[in-house]
Amino acid sequence: MPGLRSWGAPSTIFSFYGNPVLPMPLSKTSRSPRKTRASVPRQNNTRQILDAAEKVFAAHGLSGTRVSDIAEASNLPKANIHYYFRTKEDLYRATLQQLLEDWLGDASKWLSADRSPREGLEGFIRSKMAFSRQRPEGSRLFAHEILSGGRYVHGFLVDTLRRHVEHRREVFEKWHAAGLIGTVDPTHFLFCLWAMTQAYADMGVQMAAVLDKPRLTAVDFEAGCRTIIQLATSILPDPVAPPPVQDTIKTRPGRRRTTVRSARSRRAAT
Amino acid sequence: MPGLRSWGAPSTIFSFYGNPVLPMPLSKTSRSPRKTRASVPRQNNTRQILDAAEKVFAAHGLSGTRVSDIAEASNLPKANIHYYFRTKEDLYRATLQQLLEDWLGDASKWLSADRSPREGLEGFIRSKMAFSRQRPEGSRLFAHEILSGGRYVHGFLVDTLRRHVEHRREVFEKWHAAGLIGTVDPTHFLFCLWAMTQAYADMGVQMAAVLDKPRLTAVDFEAGCRTIIQLATSILPDPVAPPPVQDTIKTRPGRRRTTVRSARSRRAAT
DNA sequence: AAAAAACCTGATCATATGGTCAGAAAAAAC
DNA sequence: GTTTTTTCTGACCATATGATCAGGTTTTTT
Numbered sequence: 168m169p170g171l172r173s174w175g176a177p178s179t180i181f182s183f184y185g186n187p188v189l190p191m192p193l194s195k196t197s198r199s200p201r202k203t204r205a206s207v208p209r210q211n212n213t214r215q216i217l218d219a220a221e222k223v224f225a226a227h228g229l230s231g232t233r234v235s236d237i238a239e240a241s242n243l244p245k246a247n248i249h250y251y252f253r254t255k256e257d258l259y260r261a262t263l264q265q266l267l268e269d270w271l272g273d274a275s276k277w278l279s280a281d282r283s284p285r286e287g288l289e290g291f292i293r294s295k296m297a298f299s300r301q302r303p304e305g306s307r308l309f310a311h312e313i314l315s316g317g318r319y320v321h322g323f324l325v326d327t328l329r330r331h332v333e334h335r336r337e338v339f340e341k342w343h344a345a346g347l348i349g350t351v352d353p354t355h356f357l358f359c360l361w362a363m364t365q366a367y368a369d370m371g372v373q374m375a376a377v378l379d380k381p382r383l384t385a386v387d388f389e390a391g392c393r394t395i396i397q398l399a400t401s402i403l404p405d406p407v408a409p410p411p412v413q414d415t416i417k418t419r420p421g422r423r424r425t426t427v428r429s430a431r432s433r434r435a436a437t
Numbered sequence: 438m439p440g441l442r443s444w445g446a447p448s449t450i451f452s453f454y455g456n457p458v459l460p461m462p463l464s465k466t467s468r469s470p471r472k473t474r475a476s477v478p479r480q481n482n483t484r485q486i487l488d489a490a491e492k493v494f495a496a497h498g499l500s501g502t503r504v505s506d507i508a509e510a511s512n513l514p515k516a517n518i519h520y521y522f523r524t525k526e527d528l529y530r531a532t533l534q535q536l537l538e539d540w541l542g543d544a545s546k547w548l549s550a551d552r553s554p555r556e557g558l559e560g561f562i563r564s565k566m567a568f569s570r571q572r573p574e575g576s577r578l579f580a581h582e583i584l585s586g587g588r589y590v591h592g593f594l595v596d597t598l599r600r601h602v603e604h605r606r607e608v609f610e611k612w613h614a615a616g617l618i619g620t621v622d623p624t625h626f627l628f629c630l631w632a633m634t635q636a637y638a639d640m641g642v643q644m645a646a647v648l649d650k651p652r653l654t655a656v657d658f659e660a661g662c663r664t665i666i667q668l669a670t671s672i673l674p675d676p677v678a679p680p681p682v683q684d685t686i687k688t689r690p691g692r693r694r695t696t697v698r699s700a701r702s703r704r705a706a707t
Numbered sequence: 708a709a710a711a712a713a714c715c716t717g718a719t720c721a722t723a724t725g726g727t728c729a730g731a732a733a734a735a736a737c
Numbered sequence: 738g739t740t741t742t743t744t745c746t747g748a749c750c751a752t753a754t755g756a757t758c759a760g761g762t763t764t765t766t767t
Binding site: 227229310315317355359361366372376379 | 496581594599628632640661
């Protein structure tokens with residue numbers, strides 16, 4: 168009896184229905200637990216829909232997005248979208264989830280205690296900036312969500328992200344204890360890094376308009392990258408001055424300052 | 438004949454109809470040019486509506502906002518909203534316009550060549566952070582708009598804002614020429630300042646969640662303020678070391694570095 | 708005080724949009 | 738090759754929501 172078929176994803180790891188989602192890592196929210204791998208069409212279409220959804224949601228947010236837009240963007244009839252994702256909200260959740268897995272990226276790889284702060288900070292910033300450049304939709308989707316109150320990612324924020332921040336904080340503290348960086352509030356320092364790197368995706372339109380160009384180019388990202396790195400690495404001690412004289416008043420431990428470095432960065436004045 | 442009355446604002450400086458708007462300073466977009474000052478009820482209701490609209494638009498964006506929400510938030514019947522603002526879009530434009538007048542705030546007051554960089558940067562940052570704290574709705578509304586492509590503020594961006602950035606750039610260049618700050622890309626430096634200060638409004642939810650509190654407090658803002666100031670003022674030369682000994686190698690003019698300053702800021706490590 | 712202008716609002720309309728459904732087509736299982 | 742499951746989709750429905758309007762009330766003008 169076709170009229171009573173189990174609408175929607177019957178049983179695969181790619182189904183996302185109205186559920187908590189986010190907190191769990193690679194969650195699936197369908198009924199009937201595991202079974203065979205997702206069928207080929209399901210896998211393809213799901214991928215296609217999620218990719219299209221990320222773009223559209225990123226540009227208009229949840230409420231600003233029409234399912235028909237996603238349908239168009241993914242080249243599938245609207246009813247087919249609803250076949251794989253029962254509601255728009257479900258699709259939104261799934262899109263967010265897919266994103267969040269990437270969002271943290273390799274922060275832990277770079278901001279790790281067994282790296283030098285200089286290397287770590289530079290790597291982290293470059294990595295974040297690359298994300299902003301290559302997947303601006305992702306950044307913007309996340310920004311939209313946070314701006315709107317972040318209720319769909321609340322689980323992620325208080326769970327995964329909080330832990331993540333804890334770890335980064337520990338790394339900064341270790342660096343500081345080892346005299347490798349000066350005194351900063353580690354958490355707010357991290358917030359600042361996020362803010363600056365994300366801005367190049369989220370506020371790209373604004374920057375581009377100010378710079379009188381249709382969009383930010385690789386050159387702009389590089390300039391931004393350098394500036395952010397310059398600011399961020401200001402917390403590490405001067406690698407040039409410390410060894411030699413170093414005035415005798417001995418102000419206080421951990422008070423050395425870094426030089427401008429990256430003196431090669433394009434001239435500020437003129 | 439009441440049925441044929443001129444619906445909506447007939448002729449005052451407070452009418453905003455579907456028009457370009459933004460570029461012009463205090464534009465009014467009604468028909469019949471000037472005339473008497475806005476009547477009392479008009480002035481009150483308009484104010485009330487715009488204030489409510491800012492809050493609601495900030496939380497949900499243009500498309501996520503329902504006129505009925507604004508009606509509710511402003512304690513007026515929906516039809517009355519449409520009496521003063523023909524369409525939702527018109528109201529949105531008016532709300533943005535009201536905001537943009539404040540947004541630039543006293544940047545020019547602080548980032549001015551006749552101030553010291555330290556004073557200027559600190560003042561600017563504190564001023565921006567105060568805005569983020571006291572009018573987070575404004576910041577978020579603007580962020581929403583930019584994220585969504587910024588077509589309603591395009592005029593403002595390429596006109597007013599671009600000129601504004603030009604001026605700030607000149608100030609930085611003067612400071613640099615006078616040896617008061619090191620080498621930085623002035624434009625991207627400004628972008629970074631915007632990014633960090635705005636983040637405390639736009640990403641407040643995220644930060645609060647990470648910090649395990651319902652919302653950011655004054656203390657958090659102060660900590661953020663200090664951190665941003667610390668990073669920003671890293672571009673100015675060290676005010677403590679220069680007078681005394683100062684190692685003899687004379688690395689290069691303008692390369693001195695600032696100390697951690699604000700050493701009283703809460704300990705980073707531990 | 709009459710007339711005109713401005714203000715106000717409940718009721719109503721038109722449309723956009725999320726979501727459903729029946730039934731066909733395709734694929735997989737048997 | 739038959740059955741069962743899964744996929745697909747045009748047509749349809751229900752509702753939300755932006756906008757209008759008719760006619761009343763208040764304010765201002767004359």
